[in-house]
Amino acid sequence: MKFSDIVVIGGGPAGMSAALAAASEGVRVTLMDRSDELGGQLIKQTHRFFGSERERAGSRGIEIVNILRDEIAKNPLIEVKRNTDVLGIYSDRVIAYEEDKLYRRMTADKIIICTGAAEKMLQFENNDLPGVYGAGAVQTLMNVYGIKPGREVLMVGAGNIGLIVTYQLLQAGVKVVAIVEAAPVIGGYKVHASKVRRFGVPIYTKTTVKTALGDRYVTGAVLADVDDKFQIIPGTEREIAADTICLSVGLAPLSELIMHTGAEIRYIPQLGGFVPKRDENMETTAPGVYVAGDVSCIEEATAAMIEGSIAGISAAIATGMNCSKAVAKREEYIDNLCELRAGDTGKKIRDGLAML
Structure with a gap:
């Protein structure tokens, strides 16, 4: 049985950001993804992103993914498991997954689920x-x-x-x-x-x-x-x-693994469908289980990356590590997310979060 401080499930923009944010606080992270390359939806996004310069506005998704991949590769605290399918999360926090055609198990102090969404x-x-x-x-x-x-x-x-x-x-x-x-x-x-x-x-x-x-x-x-x-x-x-x-008629959050944890799920049309109830730190009602990205709310990749950073820092703090500056950093990310969702374009998301 393997153990990691934090397991991040899903190697898209939210998952990569979560892994980097948690590892920056000195926490060991295992990042799992079913594809042979990290990046999720970013690998096919050739358009320039909107938003603020702070969140890489003006960059293309294919450029952003290379930046995140390089940062992950350079971080010795992040173990990456590609071509890995997570099959279940059990009540005793055991994660079952398939890697190299073998079934394996791992436990973690905290779990961050960033499984994304499927097309409707x-x-x-x-x-x-x-x-x-x-x-x-x-x-x-x-x-x-x-x-x-x-x-x-x-x-x-x-x-x-x-x-x-x-x-x-x-x-x-x-x-x-x-x-x-x-x-x-x-x-x-x-x-x-x-x-x-x-x-x-x-x-x-x-x-x-x-x-x-x-x-x-x-x-x-x-x-x-x-x-x-x-x-x-x-x-x-x-x-x-x-x-x-x-x-192109919308996306549905892939919330099956979240359901395994016993976290409360609600149907919120404005957020894309069945999404987990969570607090501003991205922690669900299942203690120690966090979410980020499209699995929590169908939104732009920029929002997914910010949510991932919030979840990663929150999970790192919750492990009990000495994260002296982490709280202030998390508050800054939360403010950035609120700023991104301001105005008319973010009203649908704000209404959905209020319902949640």
Whole structure:
């Protein structure tokens, strides 16, 4: 049975930040991730980040991940376990995981869960045809492997991810025939919407996909208008040609491991679905179990990194190590997070946290 002061599960932006923050206080950290490289969603994000200079605004995700990887590699207190699947967390704080095709066990003083989120699917006829992708899959194909997902793409969803991936498709020479959005307004930032509109891409609000056309693969789609209750309005159907349908309809937190710990889970739509109740230090109702990133709240990567830093410092303090300056540092990160969520763009998150 192995032991670590802190185990961080998930090597995305939140998990890497949590590991670095905890190790900076002199605590031994084991960072586990199921992929062969750390980075999570950052490895496919080629766009520049918004926010403050302090949180690397103006940098691209692929640049940020290299910075974090280098810092982790240089820190002797951080042990990284790649290609490692965490299978369960038991009541006696035993973590079961698969590494190198062997089942292993580890205990930890504190656990930080940063498992991220999964893409949501949209229900429509023939949604299982080849050519129907999630936006994350499209980003992986293009930005990681250099493969175009198709020649003519219909984007479903006008949030930030849908708009950003649309722009990346256009940069790769892929035609985007249209963006459809069921809501009455565009959900993403206006600057992203303006960029794709300058390319001549139409954005249809109050519109959804009713059917994917094709027998063996996607050849088009039937679009339809929706009413205020998101129900299809009969007689508004029309066809559009496309060989790819890209779904950007939101993310759902991967909270299964948190449920293993017995932490209280609540359904908060504004935060993405089932999320754990936690305090401002990112500790859940299961003592010694912390969360950060999309598993706690669907938000931008910048917020995930700040949450990870808060969770890492909080867990380090709770181990009983001599972290004399850690409390002040944590308060600074908490202030940064509140600042990031200020204004109109953060109202949805603030409302969800108030409900939680």
